[in-house]
Amino acid sequence: MISILTGTVLETRIDSLIVNLGGAGLLVVCSPDTIAGTQVGHTISLYTSLVVREESLTLFGFDTADNRDLFEVVQGVSGFGPKLAFTILATLPGDQLREAISSEDIARLTKTPGVGSKGAARLVLELKDRIGYSANRNVNLVGLWQEQVTQGLTGLGWNAKDVGRALTILNQETLAQESHGQTLSTPELLRRALQILGTS
Numbered sequence: 001m002i003s004i005l006t007g008t009v010l011e012t013r014i015d016s017l018i019v020n021l022g023g024a025g026l027l028v029v030c031s032p033d034t035i036a037g038t039q040v041g042h043t044i045s046l047y048t049s050l051v052v053r054e055e056s057l058t059l060f061g062f063d064t065a066d067n068r069d070l071f072e073v074v075q076g077v078s079g080f081g082p083k084l085a086f087t088i089l090a091t092l093p094g095d096q097l098r099e100a101i102s103s104e105d106i107a108r109l110t111k112t113p114g115v116g117s118k119g120a121a122r123l124v125l126e127l128k129d130r131i132g133y134s135a136n137r138n139v140n141l142v143g144l145w146q147e148q149v150t151q152g153l154t155g156l157g158w159n160a161k162d163v164g165r166a167l168t169i170l171n172q173e174t175l176a177q178e179s180h181g182q183t184l185s186t187p188e189l190l191r192r193a194l195q196i197l198g199t200s
Contacts, residue, residue, distance in 0.1 A: 002059065003068075006045040009038050017061070019044060028061035031090035051082040060086055066094050070131060073147070077126050079119060088112050101127050129164030145186045146171075152190045158197060166193040 010025050011018035012035055018025045028046060038044050046061035047068040060082065062068040067089050074085040091112045092100055100108045101124055109120035130146060146167055153163045170193055177184065184192070 002048050002050055004045065005048050005059075005061065006043065009040050009042050009044055012038065012040060017044070019046070026059060028059045029086065030061045031063075031086075031093075033090070034061065034063055049082075058082065062089070064094065069147075070094065070097060073127065073131060074123070077123055079122065084114050087114060098131050101131060104128070126160055126164075129168045145189055148186045149190050149193050153193055153197070156194075162197055166196045169196050 005019060005021060005026065005028065007019040007021040007026070009017055010020050015032075015035075016027050016029045017035060017038065019028055020026075028048065030046070034046075046063070047065045048062070049060045049068050049072055051058045051060065060068075060071060062071065071082075071085050071089050074080050074088055075082055080088075088097065088109075092108070099105075104124050106117055106120045106124070109115055109123060110117055115123075130150070149167065149170070150163055153166065154160075158166075170189060173192070174184070174189070
C-alpha cells in the first residue's frame with residue numbers, strides 16, 4: 001500500500017493532482033486547500049490512503065498523517081464511505097473534527113455536505129472515545145495501536161461500546177507510562193484491553 005507519496009506535480013485539477021512517481025503519473029484525490037497550495041512543477045509530499053473497489057482504485061492524499069488516519073477511522077463508521085469521509089476531512093480537518101466530536105457539536109458536523117443529524121450523532125457515538133480529546137488534556141487518540149487493538153477486540157466479538165471503554169482506559173494508562181519512559185507493544189496492549197473488559 002502507498003502510504004506516503006513524494007513527487008513532482010504534473011497537473012492540477014479541480015479535485016485532484018497528477019503527481020510524478022518514478023516516471024508514472026498518479027492521480028491523487030486532494031482537498032481544495034491542498035490543491036490551491038501547490039503548483040505544477042513543484043515537489044509535494046502527501047500522506048495517502050488507497051481505497052480498493054471492484055471497479056476502481058482511488059488514491060486519496062492528505063497534508064498530514066493525522067488527517068489520513070482520521071479519514072481511515074471515519075470510514076469504519078456505518079454509512080460513511082470514502083467519499084463522504086474525505087469530504088468531512090476537507091471540511092473539518094484534524095483538530096476541528098476531533099473537537100466537534102468531543103463536544104458532541106452536531107450542528108457543526110452537519111455543516112459537512114452529506115452529513116445529516118443522524119449521521120452526525122452516529123459519528124459522535126462511535127468515535128468520541130476513539131478520536132476525541134481526553135477530559136484532562138488535549139491528546140490525539142488516533143494511532144496505529146488503537147486501530148490494531150480495535151480490530152483485535154472486534155474480531156473477538158466485543159461491541160463498539162466496550163471497545164471504546166477499553167480504549168479510553170488504555171489511553172490514560174499509556175499516557176502515564178509514556179511520562180515515565182515506558183511503552184507497551186500492541187500485543188501487550190491488546191492483552192491489557194482484554195483484562196480491562198474481563199474485570200469490568
